[in-house]
Amino acid sequence: MTTRTEEVLQSFRERIGQIKSYEEALGVLYWDMRTGAPRKGLEARSEVVGALSVQLFKLQTAPELGEWLSALEASGSSEQLGEIDRRLIRHTRKEYDRAVKIPEKLHQEYVVLTTQAETLWEDAKENSDYASFQPYLEKIITYQNQFIDLWGPGATRYDTLLDAYEPGMTTAELDRIFGGLREKLVPLAAAIAASPYQPEQSFLKQTYAKEAQKKFSLFILEQMGFDFAAGRLDESAHPFATGLNPGDVRITTRYLEDDVMSALFGTIHEGGHALYEQNIMKELIGTTLCTGTSMGIHESQSRFWENVIGRSRPFWNRYYGDLQQMFPGQLNVSVDDFYRATNVVQPSLIRIEADELTYNLHIIIRYEMEKLIFNEGAKAADLPGLWNEKYKEYLGVTPENDGVGVLQDVHWSGGAFGYFPSYSLGNMYAAQMTAQMEKELPNMWELVEKGNLLPLKEWLTDKVYKYGMLRTPSEIITDITGNPLEPEHLVTYLERKYKDIYKL
Amino acid sequence: MTTRTEEVLQSFRERIGQIKSYEEALGVLYWDMRTGAPRKGLEARSEVVGALSVQLFKLQTAPELGEWLSALEASGSSEQLGEIDRRLIRHTRKEYDRAVKIPEKLHQEYVVLTTQAETLWEDAKENSDYASFQPYLEKIITYQNQFIDLWGPGATRYDTLLDAYEPGMTTAELDRIFGGLREKLVPLAAAIAASPYQPEQSFLKQTYAKEAQKKFSLFILEQMGFDFAAGRLDESAHPFATGLNPGDVRITTRYLEDDVMSALFGTIHEGGHALYEQNIMKELIGTTLCTGTSMGIHESQSRFWENVIGRSRPFWNRYYGDLQQMFPGQLNVSVDDFYRATNVVQPSLIRIEADELTYNLHIIIRYEMEKLIFNEGAKAADLPGLWNEKYKEYLGVTPENDGVGVLQDVHWSGGAFGYFPSYSLGNMYAAQMTAQMEKELPNMWELVEKGNLLPLKEWLTDKVYKYGMLRTPSEIITDITGNPLEPEHLVTYLERKYKDIYKL
Structure with missing residues (x-):
């Protein structure tokens, strides 16, 4: 493996570690919100979840990650990589391609829509009121x-x-x-x-x-x-x-x-x-x-x-x-x-x-x-x-x-x-x-x-x-x-x- | 207030919101670690705390934050700012100046040292063994x-x-x-x-x-x-x-x-x-x-x-x-x-x-x-x-x-x-x-x-x-x-x- 490939591999692994860290932090926040976080703090907490989610999305979709993936895939060093790195590259490539294909604006609109829709759905279910939910569901299907x-x-x-x-x-x-x-x-x-x-x-x-x-x-x-x-x-x-x-x-x-x-x-x-x-x-x-x-x-x-x-x-x-x-x-x-x-x-x-x-x-x-x-x-x-x-x-x-x-x-x-x-x-x-x-x-x-x-x-x-x-x-x-x-x-x-x- | 100042103020406030979000996320993680997080997960959790802390430090010490502070301080618009913004600028300036004066390398060495020292102190206290702790304390004083x-x-x-x-x-x-x-x-x-x-x-x-x-x-x-x-x-x-x-x-x-x-x-x-x-x-x-x-x-x-x-x-x-x-x-x-x-x-x-x-x-x-x-x-x-x-x-x-x-x-x-x-x-x-x-x-x-x-x-x-x-x-x-x-x-x-x- 060339020194350059080793450096790229190192950067790639570090990025994966960061992504995993944000996922774990968000996991703790979600667990906390569902098991006993005081009700009055939830509005402020949603800002925290938002801030970490935005950063996670950036880490997952940054252009340099795409470059590292391409370099590792093209390096011809695939045989020299261990099984974990090979799988990690394949898995990350798939997630990366899926994520970057959605324009950021579209992604944000969709997040807002589904957040609203989940709240609205609760009421609609409670009141058996499909009519109120239908336009949201139609939009979600369109997205x-x-x-x-x-x-x-x-x-x-x-x-x-x-x-x-x-x-x-x-x-x-x-x-x-x-x-x-x-x-x-x-x-x-x-x-x-x-x-x-x-x-x-x-x-x-x-x-x-x-x-x-x-x-x-x-x-x-x-x-x-x-x-x-x-x-x-x-x-x-x-x-x-x-x-x-x-x-x-x-x-x-x-x-x-x-x-x-x-x-x-x-x-x-x-x-x-x-x-x-x-x-x-x-x-x-x-x-x-x-x-x-x-x-x-x-x-x-x-x-x-x-x-x-x-x-x-x-x-x-x-x-x-x-x-x-x-x-x-x-x-x-x-x-x-x-x-x-x-x-x-x-x-x-x-x-x-x-x-x-x-x-x-x-x-x-x-x-x-x-x-x-x-x-x-x-x-x-x-x-x-x-x-x-x-x-x-x-x-x-x-x-x-x-x-x-x-x-x-x-x-x-x-x-x-x-x-x-x-x-x-x-x-x-x-x-x-x-x-x-x-x-x-x-x-x-x-x-x-x-x-x-x-x-x-x-x-x-x-x-x-x-x-x-x-x-x-x-x-x-x-x-x-x-x-x-x-x-x-x-x-x-x-x-x-x-x-x-x-x-x- | 000029449009430019308003934009800077907006960027400044957003950054403060991000900093606060990271502080709150870390607060939840620390609370969790002290109140019942399973023992075997703590080693991986420390990586998560590390990743968020690094990002928090970056947000707190980024050059653009210094530029926004200078612009807001120099804008002559201090009277037009509300009390909260004025205090926020003063407080952030103080924290910012303190943080950026420490070279990143020195800061990292110090974090490693005190992390080790806290663990070591527990044993030293338990065993009444000051000699084992003394060199670490001396180093901390030097820092x-x-x-x-x-x-x-x-x-x-x-x-x-x-x-x-x-x-x-x-x-x-x-x-x-x-x-x-x-x-x-x-x-x-x-x-x-x-x-x-x-x-x-x-x-x-x-x-x-x-x-x-x-x-x-x-x-x-x-x-x-x-x-x-x-x-x-x-x-x-x-x-x-x-x-x-x-x-x-x-x-x-x-x-x-x-x-x-x-x-x-x-x-x-x-x-x-x-x-x-x-x-x-x-x-x-x-x-x-x-x-x-x-x-x-x-x-x-x-x-x-x-x-x-x-x-x-x-x-x-x-x-x-x-x-x-x-x-x-x-x-x-x-x-x-x-x-x-x-x-x-x-x-x-x-x-x-x-x-x-x-x-x-x-x-x-x-x-x-x-x-x-x-x-x-x-x-x-x-x-x-x-x-x-x-x-x-x-x-x-x-x-x-x-x-x-x-x-x-x-x-x-x-x-x-x-x-x-x-x-x-x-x-x-x-x-x-x-x-x-x-x-x-x-x-x-x-x-x-x-x-x-x-x-x-x-x-x-x-x-x-x-x-x-x-x-x-x-x-x-x-x-x-x-x-x-x-x-x-x-x-x-x-x-x-x-x-x-x-x-x-």
């Missing part, structure tokens, strides 16, 4: 279409948006995957609904003391191998996980006193995200590769821990006794009845409250609508009607109003088109990884039944977590299973589980 | 002397350091003030020690449940008018207050289960700092004038609330019953005995554990030693001997080792020479303000006895808090009392209080 033109459309226009959340994912691939899924899940959901056996779950809705819920949540996190010297659990209105660095990964939950499972499953879900972020290899710390490789793979980990493990029979064979002790006299049903009660399938209107099976149908609806918007030119005005038709068709339910219909999710108000598929991709990745884990850890379910969850965490660390962004999503799933993502594993998993529970 | 040369010495070399913490304060003035104080306090302390009446205080040292302590601390904060929508109380090893902006002022305390008063007085102390920061006028938000005007005035507020009010007889006449109820069966003495017990005077080795009276002697010792270092050339090697001599002379005690002697404070390891006098200045400002408050609120002590503390807060808001840095310390005290700072008020206050308690 997104401009971005697609600037970035350059993929095989379809919607592909360009998908790529931001799940690198390499395409509409063609999702059509195949979601097509297979829909075909199997719709009849399965119908069979479940028709089953004469329906689990009793009213006992889950007593008053369960918050302190005991918290204690049990912390206990389960510890059982999963969450490192409390490298993370913490707090409370917030909307649970989330944030990986500031692998030594500081924070999750939140929300305790509902009338629901014993809500906070716990929320904690396990965010705990899955946290295990991923806590176990990224040291070598990536301080680089922008030090995070999960995609939204889909990230979601596979939250859902693996929440659903595959946390809603499994072996898990409750081990932990139900502990839960009973935590709430003396309140949980008098058998472990089997408890297990069934936590796995009720019920078509419903609200995605975030949906069960493991119908959840995917909620996602497929959003995916199909986003395709209609960007590939078929559907307008904001068309969306409530399309929404209600699809809910009727796939789930057999119809929203009473748009607040529990097309307005239920925050995503579109922030312009996050292309994000929703990640949730179902997560379920599919998780099922496919589980099938492989069952082969490689043949006593996997015995381990769970004994409360020995650490070997599962170690297996995932070795196959997924440690790599951070050093592997792409498709490399991850292919390296683990020898195959690309296939929806059959999720179908098999759900069929096996629910045929047993519903005695089909 | 400070270089800074004095670069900044330009005042009437004495030490004056230059004082000015950073208490603008306008001089050695001549402190000699006068501390001289008067020492002359009166040494004999008063001796008379107290010789009194046949000594309060009984062993009952304060039972086991007092932490949760009840916390509840009572929050209750008293609320009584003081602390706004919980604009602040919060947390725990940390070393209590502190941080005003991020007037809508977000955070304080911490530390609960000791074997000491019922420690956390409470700590909370009231930090609460006093917080009332100052919460009540700065809105117009200063987002500017660097939006904080206390000096360390001394800030400390006057923590000490007014902690000592003048919190250790007063009327205060406990009102609140002792509540405290007794908080700890059923544990506080069986009379309110008078309780009041005396919380006001025991006892010469001791450790500053931060000292009573209201002897505390000032601890400060005078440090002040005299700092003068010896910078005005008389005393060396690091001389300090333990000097320290022990002065403790013998002023307090009649001798440290068993340097851990409880010259190594007890963190300040010098961070290069904070000139800071200590602020603590006693705070006591004196507080006493002088109290004397005036008694005149202007003639029923002041009745209000306290009734638990009606808000008029006191309002008075201080009107005279001190709202101005932030818009008034200098000497303007503040002169505007309130018609006189400059005079130590007599503190002497009178202490004599009146302790002659009663110790029946002298």
